[in-house]
Amino acid sequence: MTEQKKSCTLERAPYRDRVTQEAILWFTRMKQANLDFIGYESAEGPAYFERFTHNHDAYYPYHEETNLIHSSVAALEEDVNLSETERLVIVGQGPWTNCLNKEGQIIRAIVERSHARPKSVDFIEISEEFNAQARVGMHEYAKELGLDIRVRTYTGEFEKIANNWKPNGQTTVISTGSMIGNLDNAVQEDFPQAAVKELMNAFGRIAGRNGTIILGYDGNLDEVSNKRAYSSVDLSHFFYNMIWEIHTNSHGLSLRYLDDEGDYQDITKEQLMNGEIVRYKPVWKGHQIQHHLEFLVPVEMQADFKNPDLLRIADDLECRNKINGGLNFKTGSSLVAMTSEKFSDQDVSNAAKTSGLQPVKAHKDSNTGLCLHTFRVPAITA
Ligand SMILES: C[S@@+](CC[C@H](N)C(=O)[O-])C[C@H]1O[C@@H](n2cnc3c(N)ncnc32)[C@H](O)[C@@H]1O
Structure with missing residues (x-):
């Protein structure tokens, strides 16, 4: 290898x-x-975040999203032909343990079903600490899966990185943990259409023509939980x-x-x-x-x-x-x-359409309001 x-x-x-x-x-x-x-x-922030996600059982965007991915892998495969993935791009993967428990399940499914077998995996993160963990962790995971794969990490905001991105091969982009819900400014409107459209544009550029996107975000409108x-x-x-x-x-x-x-x-x-x-x-x-x-x-x-x-x-x-x-x-x-931010899948679908993406399916967890949403980039517009 x-x-x-x-x-x-x-x-x-x-x-x-x-x-x-x-x-x-x-x-x-x-x-x-x-x-x-x-x-x-910051030096200590990544570890505080990791401890919070793991230790706090009520933090459903970690615990329940991991379960939702587990129960949805087969359906995701049908939505967007995961098995044809040649290049994987993971955006905002967070701590490696989180990524392994979430995206790791999808990587395993692709490898097990794959005709093409993915040839590369790219990580895009603002945290160099999380990227450093991903370089080591993905190396180990590839060994475990018997996968010969190129690993690259990009440290910076994915919206900016997307501007110079060169799509290459059949690409699947995955982002989980409701990263798209942490917006730059505390918006007043119910749905920040313009901001989400910008994010979807960036995901579309990274996925490239015929590419696919899997987004995990939160739609829970219950105050108590x-x-x-x-x-x-x-x-x-x-x-x-x-x-x-x-x-x-x-x-x-x-x-x-x-x-x-x-x-x-x-x-x-x-x-x-x-x-x-x-x-x-x-x-x-x-x-x-x-x-x-x-x-x-x-x-x-x-x-x-x-x-x-x-x-x-x-x-x-x-x-x-x-x-x-x-x-x-x-x-x-x-x-x-x-x-x-908590998003309805209908609003996210509409924002995606204005970015030229085709929403495929929203897999929702009825208990928590979490959503795993798939999108396709059409062959002609990307
Ligand atoms: C809410 S955490 C989710 C982490 C992980 N995916 C999970 O589900 O546990 C958001 C992650 O995205 C990263 N992030 C935030 N804004 C980003 C951006 N603009 N571009 C790339 N990564 C970003 C953060 O460093 C953080 O690791």
């Missing part, structure tokens, strides 16, 4: 620049719900870690809190992780969970304008005046760090 492994990090602004930019946008409320990349790309799914200490830590990253890994931004004596003090990691500075709260908005961080004590964001990188980024955003002198947050005020 020969195996070629390749990794590629597309040009992106350095992490510290992006953390600074997003923190400014977030603290000034110019943008809400845009911190998720910090969760997945939604809140239960996101109420977990590990998930709280995932969010508190984002604040610690801003405090320690931005250019010239730091946080202080007002103590009982009326003096401002630097926050410590221990206080943050103990939930003494901010409190994570999943808030149900009818069609989305908003992941709120509520200030439990008065907090001040300081901006050090002697830091040239902070100045450069604030000027690029044309908002130096907004943060000059710092920002204050009262006890009880809150900011949205991330959203998890």
Whole structure:
């Protein structure tokens, strides 16, 4: 068996620049719900996410989606001729253990039924840590399946990577875990048609002509099970870690809190992780969970304008005046760090059609509202 492994990090602004930019946008409320990349790309975030998905039984988008894939593999094969797949592309695979339990089932099914046998698998992730895990994990899994396959990883946003993508061979693209539900901004409308259309365009470009797409997303509109799914200490830590990253890994931004004596003090990691500075709260908005961080004590964001990188980024955003002198947050005020959108398959089908894709079938789990949705890219439009 020969195996070629390749990794590629597309040009992106350095992490510290992006953390600074997003923190400014977030603290000034110019943008809400845009911190998720910090969760997945920071040193500790990937492990918090993995622990949360595994330990928290009520997190159905992991546990029940794994079961839904198991019960749907044969039907997926019928929908989109999985067995003809020559190239697999997995987008936002997350921790390797998650990917093995979800996409791994589909890979095994393709290999077992395949006429063509897949020749390559590409992973696209914003988290280099998850890509590193996939390179090792896929190597092992290929050995177990007796598969001679080329493994490549791309680190960056798939929407951007899609712009320079060269389709090659009969391709199946898979994305699970409701990645498409974590939108950049906390939208108000029931269905963010334009944003989903953009995502579907990107999936279509990656799949290429005659390509197929399998998307796993969440359509659960039940408030109680939604809140239960996101109420977990590990998930709280995932969010508190984002604040610690801003405090320690931005250019010239730091946080202080007002103590009982009326003096401002630097926050410590221990206080943050103990939930003494901010409190994570999943808030149900009818069609989305908003992941709120509520200030439990008065907090001040300081901006050090002697830091040239902070100045450069604030000027690029044309908002130096907004943060000059710092920002204050009262006890009880809150900011949205991330959203998890819940989609109906009808809305996703309509958005896909406007992107030139053909929806094939929505396999829904009646207990949870999870959906595995298949699409085809027509031969002529891609
Ligand atoms: C909700 S998690 C799902 C992880 C995994 N598929 C699962 O089901 O457990 C979303 C994953 O997508 C990745 N991700 C988020 N935005 C992305 C983007 N624009 N392009 C590529 N990957 C992205 C994150 O790093 C994270 O691993």
